[in-house]
Amino acid sequence: MQLQYTTYHVKQPMQLLQFIEHALNGVSRSRAKAILSGGGVRVDRKNTRQFDLELRPGQVVEISKRKPKGELQSKFVKIVYEDPQIIVIEKAPGILSMATSHHAFCVKQVLDYYFHRTHQKCTAHVVHRLDRDTSGLLVYAKTLQAEQILEHNWRDIVTDRRYLALVSGELPQKQGSVESWLKDNKAYFTYSSPVDNGGKYALTHYRVLRTDGKHSLVELKLETGRKNQIRVHMQDLGHPVCGDIKYGNGDDPIGRLALHAYRLNFYHPMTGEPLRFETPVPKGFRLGTAQQK
Template sequence: MSRGKNNKSGKPVARAVAKYTVYNVNEPAELMDFLMQKMAGISRSKVKTMLTNRVILVDNIITTQYNFELKPGMKVQVSKTKNNREFKNPMLKLVYEDAYIIVVEKKEGLLSVSTEHQKERTAQHILNEYVKRSHRNNRIFVVHRLDRETSGLMMYAKDEKTQNTLRDNWQDIVTDRRYVAIVSGEMEKDGGTVESWLTDRKLYVSSSPYDDGEGKYAVTHYRTIKRANGYSLVELDLETGRKNQIRVHMSELGHPVIGDERYGSECNPLGRLALHAFKLCFYHPITGELMQFETPYPANFKTLMLKK
């Protein structure tokens, strides 16, 4: 707060210092183009840095997508102060955040949720510590999981109501959840679908072609992208989201994900499970807006598939 002129009582008047420069949107535009027009002379790289540093808001929501579609009536706010909540962690990248959800990209080797034996080295704990910087009572809520050795995109809720909305309506809210994997051997087909009932046996997940009353129905669609060097690069589209679903279904086809010793892989050329969640699309649980996120395939996936 800054001190302004005295009022009639002779006491100084407190005046709020503007924290943002506000630009009104009058016609449809992408965020990058809009900012470059309004902030004359600014470079694209500078705008990208500002987006990465999370100092750009649209209608009070932090926005990091350079191609975010602006509509007439919206307000774009550019923070005048340095962001003291900048998020940096070598195992976790913050992709998107608003008042209700957080989307992150997790590295392999990091647990999605805290367990009895591992509470701190988890995405859940890291994000909890991050949101508590704003208020000590803040916390994040688990919506879905990725296996420890799987990398890629994940979403968490920032309140229990949003968590329940996402969990109870997951099949309707999520429109596209896709993975890329490198599997052992050359796939016989260019594409197909695997269906079975999966049962969690604690140490592993078993699969049955029949409903025995214990398992959960699972459907995985696959598309072979490339075959090279005794491996296949496969894109996987999940219709259901069961524990170890992709790993079990690929093993059933006779092509386990490389690095997946539990389900039959006998090689590990990358030193990790070759499975990455690269695409996540869903309707925002509060606004209903279609949100679409995509990350590149891991660089070592591409290198391994280069024909020798």
């Protein structure tokens, strides 16, 4: 696709990101960064992604509000935000966050190919994961420094991380918490115990958003990030996640695991800037005939 650029003339010294925000009449910083990182900016006819590029009076900046088409064409991965240090994506169900074997298809592989095609000298560093069949928001680091900061300070950097789940039946309580100790057996099945069984302590908060009697849309917030935590805790409540072939009851109204990481808020590992991301409720989760509770 041929991009259509609007030309702007620099009249006073400032950094490129600030210039874009000003030129586009107060567009949000995250939107300005998305345009810049997506390849939609040229300075003196040269493409640039450098946020802190110092502009001089007399220079010409060209900005396209459209993102170049075809840079990442994947039914499994959608870029939500990107800058030189991190990339936030929305993962579709059916793809691993990272490879479990040398040949496994995964988000990291998709992103590394995208970086190569867009001539970025970086690779995707895994910071956290979602199960293969869980969809939603993930952040990957593009530099080792960003990876180390995110990995070692994850609990302090992440300010809000929530999921949506379509679960079987109608919960008797509209909100509450589930706590237990989770431990895997030799077959990698996670067992839950109300007392310490030598496993890892897990705490999940839930809130019912809608129900139609047969199913309920539930928002979940994790105090701990244990393997299979949501799926096991919803099973503990007697209302397993729909489409869960491992911990479910066979209820599968939408033909997939009905679990989606819809909100991810965190501080940027390099700048400390608060970043907030949220995705719409997946179509199959919406309970079209449901009543708001």
